[in-house]
Amino acid sequence: MDSTVARRYATAIADATLNGGNLEQVAKELESFAELMKGSEDLRHALLNPVFTAAEREKALGAILGRLGLSEVTTRFLKLVGSKNRFAVMDAIARTVRRLADTRAGRVRAHVDTASPLSADAQDSLRRALEKRTGRSIELTVAVDPSLLGGLRTRIGFTVLDGTLRSQLDGLKESLLRAE
Numbered sequence: 101m102d103s104t105v106a107r108r109y110a111t112a113i114a115d116a117t118l119n120g121g122n123l124e125q126v127a128k129e130l131e132s133f134a135e136l137m138k139g140s141e142d143l144r145h146a147l148l149n150p151v152f153t154a155a156e157r158e159k160a161l162g163a164i165l166g167r168l169g170l171s172e173v174t175t176r177f178l179k180l181v182g183s184k185n186r187f188a189v190m191d192a193i194a195r196t197v198r199r200l201a202d203t204r205a206g207r208v209r210a211h212v213d214t215a216s217p218l219s220a221d222a223q224d225s226l227r228r229a230l231e232k233r234t235g236r237s238i239e240l241t242v243a244v245d246p247s248l249l250g251g252l253r254t255r256i257g258f259t260v261l262d263g264t265l266r267s268q269l270d271g272l273k274e275s276l277l278r279a280e
Contacts, residue, residue: 106192114200127201129174134194147187207237215248
């Protein structure tokens with residue numbers, strides 16, 4: 101249910117940006133707002149707790165939005181989300197808007213786990229190789245995972261490219277067991 105609601109709201113804001121809005125900016129602002137909600141128990145309490153009346157929640161939201169300096173499109177959208185009592189799915193909305201913005205820009209996000217840090221040149225080379233493979237622009241996020249013995253594991257959407265030493269050793273083990 102939450103993903104359906106998030107998709108509906110995300111599609112609405114994406115459509116609203118077709119007429120002069122900037123979906124990339126809106127996506128960044130919604131991600132920031134979702135992070136702010138995650139990081140502030142007081143904010144979550146003020147926006148989600150049914151103890152507060154709709155007018156009190158609207159007043160709290162207005163005070164917050166006034167300080168954040170968000171675009172008019174994002175501000176109106178957040179007020180709509182608040183009026184419909186949908187802040188519980190704000191994180192899902194922000195993630196869905198990000199995916200729509202990436203799709204519109206012809207970009208995909210790739211997350212890479214490595215056994216040791218990659219140099220800037222290695223990251224750039226990896227990005228170019230992934231762009232060649234996917235035919236799309238890649239937004240690369242790299243994290244060090246010390247539990248990996250070596251190599252790297254890349255996630256692009258639902259696709260996992262596992263070039264870790266552990267997966268290669270497991271493949272070798274399976275091949276040897278089948279050969280017996």
